[in-house]
Amino acid sequence: MNIYVCIKQVPDTETKIKLNSDQTWIDTSGIKWIVSPYDEFAIEEGLKVKAQFPESKVTIVSAGPDRVVDAIRTGLAMGADTGLHIELPETADHFITAQAISKALQKEEKVDLLFCGKEAIDDGAAQTAQLIAAAMDIPALTVILEAQYTENSVQVKREVEGGTIEVLESSLPAVIAAQKGLNEPRYASLPNIMKAKKKEVKKVSLADLGMSESDQKVKLKNFELPAPKAAGRKLDGTPAEMAAELVKILHEEVKVI
């Protein structure tokens, strides 16, 4: 099978976000970049499917500035075969990201399975997997906790609200967006990290795909940091007094209960 795993490089979760001077984006200086955590489940799933169908090839795809090659190398170190870097500006929207990935993959070997994380933890938009699927006209199965594969079909369990599970069947090719719990991502061993440095990472630009930044559909503007919160009120008294006062405030003043 030809397996593709689309991953995003995002700021480490500890990052303190600062804005650039004209508030058109964040200030990316000094940020430590990581592979978005849900994408690690996507990579692992690709490798698991390869173990099931040993003739398979796993390609790690990432769209973004040059720095994302490090994320691709992380996937290669986990055991993927090859990489594809689609050069995109930092500020690209999800629409052109998905269009670019879909167009780039048309030039590659036929897609059988494409894995993504269920969302990236930087913008939490949860769009790209479904956008790619729609652009390629194949099904998207998102927030997947369990999957069973045959040569040409997949059965999945999808997590929705309240812990309800939807059971779905789909033909392949399909896009699968991984939820935590789908598998346990492996750690890259030192020899594999060394080997990954020698694996091929192909580069494709927007222009190569006949696209430009102006194909974008939405733009983010007027970035703001959350307004600093006014100091809250610590209640005093015995626990019973504090509990009574809190319930009174929530009921009578704030009217939330």
Added chain:
Amino acid sequence: MKTLIIAEQRDGTLKKPTKELVHAFSQAGHEVHVLLTGEGVQSLSETIGNYGAHTIHTAEASELKLYTAEATTRATLALVETIQPDAIVASHTPTGRDFMPQVAMKLGAGLASDCHQVTLSSDSITARRPVYAGKASAEVEFVGNGPQCYTIRANSFGNPSEGTSSAKQETLNVDLSGLKTKATSNESGNSGRPDVTEASVVISGGRSLKSAENFEILEKLADLLGGGVGASRAAVDAGFRPHRDQVGQTGKVVSPSLYIACGISGAIQHLAGMRTSKTIVAINTDPDAPIFQIADYGIVGDLFEVVPLLTEEVKKIK
């Protein structure tokens, strides 16, 4: 503005975030069209009308009984072609976030997802969305053609109220031949409590709860308030709660009217998931716990003592 809202129902029950959207957009003066899909759901279209919709378009088919993104996308595209809306809106729920990107791509339109601050006038929608898990936010500007597509976080508009319906009822026929995905069954989570992303009150517990059983203390309070129960990652990693209850940057992002953090330190990744809550209460033994920096009301105390006392107090006012 002509706005199409995609209704969401599960097992014949209309989802609260749908009522919220229909009510808010109708109140703002939009011509609200609603797409309702399912099988045997006609009675829900009456309810939707009560929240102010202009027209309800119902598509019924066995392929729509259990939700799939593919069938819902087809139905949405069929309706978009007939009514040509200016905007298409769904809730940012596991359902809305699943099919809306597919609708947007098929229409070549932009999608603003997970909008949490939405300002409406009769002819415009201004939406901001959190970025970097709420550590910042940004306004979404549409720069391409096509209808503007939005998914909106539950509880962004406040509680909807029901009136009397003057809605038109239409039937939508959708070609559902050749679908590639099939929903075979649903396994119910069956906790009886609302999901943390939908609940208007969320009571969360951390590592300090010490066991899965102890969460019963929080559940009692949550059930009295009709709320959901959330957890920190430390509590989830310790196996006290399932991952679906985790609030934070690698869990769920919630925005309830009231969030009560019990024995949660307030790590940056946890704050990312709940800082947009309207009122935040923290209960913690450590007066210097970072959670107090974003709490509106704080109680320095032992949750095992304070939470049952709160439950008793709430019983008095109920």
